[in-house]
Structures are given as C-alpha cells and as structure tokens.
Amino acid sequence: MTLLSVENVGFAYGAGRHVLDDVSFTVPRGANVGLVGESGSGKSTLLRLLLGLDRPQQGRILFDGQPLETRRATYMRDYRRRVQAVFQDPYSSLDPAHRVQRIVTEPLRSLRLPGDHAAMARQAMTDVGMDPAALSRFPHQFSGGQRQRIAIARAIVARPELVLADEAVSALDLSTRVRIVDLFRQISTRMTMVFVSHDMGVVAALCDRLVVLDRGRIVEAGPTSRILRDPQEPYTRSLLASIPRMPAASQPEGQST
C-alpha cells in the first residue's frame, strides 16, 4: 500500500533554475524512507512540498491516493492531523514562552481534536521516554536531546500516519544523536516516516529505503542495504566514499588519506 506518492515533481523559485526536476518516488505505508542529499540537492524544497507549504509546478503529490489540496483549508486540517513534522533545531522549534504541556498539545488544539488532551500529552511524553511531569516545565529547562524528544512528542500526539523529519538529529551531539535515532526507530514501527538528512550514517541506521538526491534530481533510489552494498551511480559511490569512517581496530597509525 502506497501512502505517499511523488510523481514527476518539478519546482523552481521565481524564474530561477529548477530546484526539483522530474522527481518521482513512493513511500509505502509503514516504511521508513530516507531522502539523502548534500546542500543544493533540493531535499528541503521537497520537504516543503510534502508539508504542503509550496505546490509543485510540475507533477503532483498524492497522499493516500488523493492529490494534496493545499488550497483547501478543511483538507489541509485533515492533512496536518495525518502528517506531522520534526525539525532540525530543538532550540528554535519550541516556543520558549510556553510550558511543555501547551507545546505538546498544540496540534490537538489547533486541529480541534476531541479527547482528553492532557492524557494524550502524558502518553506522548511516555512514548518518547520523558517523564510526564516535564509537561509543567519550560523548554529552556531541558537539554537539546530532551527538547528534541518534546518536539517528537508534539509530532506524535495526534497519532499521525506519517512523520516527516527534517535533519532531526543533525544539531545533536553524537551520544544524544544515537539515543534519538533509537527513539525514531522505536516510534517508526507504529507509523510511516520520511527522514530528510545529509547524514548518510544516520539515514542508513534508520531507513529501509533511500532516495539519493543531487541538484534537484533523483540519482538513485532503492532498498538501503542494496544502495550501501552496491551503489549504481558514480554520485552515490563518491558520497559513500567521502564519509569519514572510524579507524579499524587493527590499524597501527592515525591513518590519513
């Protein structure tokens, strides 16, 4: 079952050159798909289109079989309930003036969802490994990793079908990054995820399918294990070869290239 389908999408800002050119891929329901690319690859623009913040100029995006109707308010409200996002910077994505309770329940209020919002917030906090008591505190009282957990709690509180993560662990320190990647793996078993990142290691640890983007085009797409083991395109090969690896245990010297 395909949850998200991107069909021949093209996009340009103003009269400039194409930021996205004939981009097509699908996200099966329940899958974790990684969109990988360096700066200028078009991955951020693609994410904006998936969030419904911009509309493709060519092609179309289907969610659950229906084209995105970004201009219909009732459609977009339903879309926001079903599709949520986690962003890169946990320091700027949480409103510092509000208690965590208000931040985490924000989607429930703005989408006017029924139910016991406080109980749903407590459940979401438990799901991300935070003490529900944290709901009564303010964002500045938490570390970067904890803030990203709060951002994830906000993303999952309305029980979305799809979570879009934009460089969601890139701003975190290494040890925190591993823990948040583990958390994403854990919650991804219950929903579909699209993980946008420049970091191939993180995407490889999280996603079963990869879409490699370069300068607005899909270079290569397929199962993560196949792409890592046997990259078909020169760009993918050079990308993989450029990633610095830890020295092997047997290596006698701090090796250099």
Next chain:
Amino acid sequence: MLLDIADLTLGTRDTTLVQGLSFSIAPGERFGLIGESGSGKSLTALAATGLLPPAIRATGTITLGGEPVLGASERRLSRLRGAAVATVFQEPLTALDPLMPLGRQIALPVRRRLAREGGDTSRPAVAREVRALVEQVRLPDPDRLIRAFPHEVSGGQRQRVAIAMALACKPRLLIADEPTTALDVTTQAEIVALLTGLVRDEGIALLFISHDLAVVGQVAERVLVMRAGRAVETGPAARVLTAPEEGYTRSLVAAARRFDTALEGGA
C-alpha cells in the same frame, strides 16, 4: 614543545568552563582535540591564541613558541599570532570580509609577513605570493577567484581561502576549529585531505578541534578527549579511537561506530 598548556583553568566570575587542562604539541605534530558541545575545546583554542573574551578569567600557563600567552600584552600577542599561530574557523563566511575581493584578503597576511621578514612588499611581489597560495590550496580558476567576493564562491572554496590566509602567515602552529563542520561530506573529505597534506609538507603543527571522531582519526596523530571542561583521555589517535580506556570515550567511540556499522549495511 611548540605549544605547552599547563593546568589551564578558564571561567567566568561564577562558572568554571575549563579546569586543570594540560597538554602540549610538538613542532610538526598533528594533535586532535575532541569534545561535544560545551566541552571547552573552542575556548581552549581561543586561550592558546590569546583571544579570550574579557569576561573570561584564566589561570595556569600557556607557552607558545617559547613565549607566555596568558598575561602577555596585546602587542606581543599580535606578533605571536601570525608568526607562530594562525587559525581557521568553522564558518569561513563570517571569517571573511564580505566587501573585499578574496585576493585582497589573502594579500593582507602576505604583506604583513613580508614586512615582518623584511622582504619585498611591492604590489607584484605580494600578487605573486597570493597567486602561489591560491594554487597551493588548489582553488580552481585562480584569476577569477582572486577577484571574486566571498558570497560568489562555494563554502568549500571559502574554506580554502581561509586556509590560504592562514598559510600566508607561515605559522608554526595552525589551529583548525571545526573547519569542515559546515561543509558537505564530499567537500569535507577534500578539505581534510588538503589540510593534512599541507601541514605535513610544510612541517606545520596542527591543533585540530572537532566533535567528529572519524574526521579527527583521519587527521591527528595524538588526541585529547574533553568533557565539561576537563581532559578525559589522551593518547595516540589510533589507540584512543580503537581501544578507549575511559567510560566516556568508550561511549563516544561506540556511538561513532554505530553509524559506521549502519553504513556497512548492518543497522
């Protein structure tokens, strides 16, 4: 020793930021300072070049090229910077003057060094040196680059310009503070190779500061791991990154290997 830091403590009136830190770097040695955010690694680099903000209090000793850094006059320090040490920072866009062509920016440290050495500071002599540096850091299309402004070239090219400016000083120690963190991974690999090759060829010692263990492993011969302002572990890079002894280093190495393993296809 070229750089000798002994029992360095840095802090504000009420917070200790670096505590009892000691390490030294031999001439020509490539030394890696590893730490997560808030570890004090960048502050330590600022202290080594006498660039600490006024609100930071420092105790202990720092000796660079035989001269004391802590408590030295601004005049002595400014001679030391340039002659003994030059720095490359994370974001070259903020380190470069946005309104000055790149060639003229590289010419500034070139002219300063030639004057210091009593050399020829005429326009053609400086231009020749600038041109040689641009070629040494393998910037493409030197004629265009010399006339270009920072925003007209890529991040990797800006970092090459910053490296050229550092080399222009002919320093004995180059400090590189997260020099590749803002760059794409393919560009990062090129800059790391360039930097490592240049310091080796020129016999310049390197203090390489990074949170990225794998990158430090490619660059440094010896490393020091910092956490919350203190030294956790130090030793040969190959040993610390493959057989760490301290719990904190072990957890960092395990985390880095986790992503390496994922890249080998084992999630």
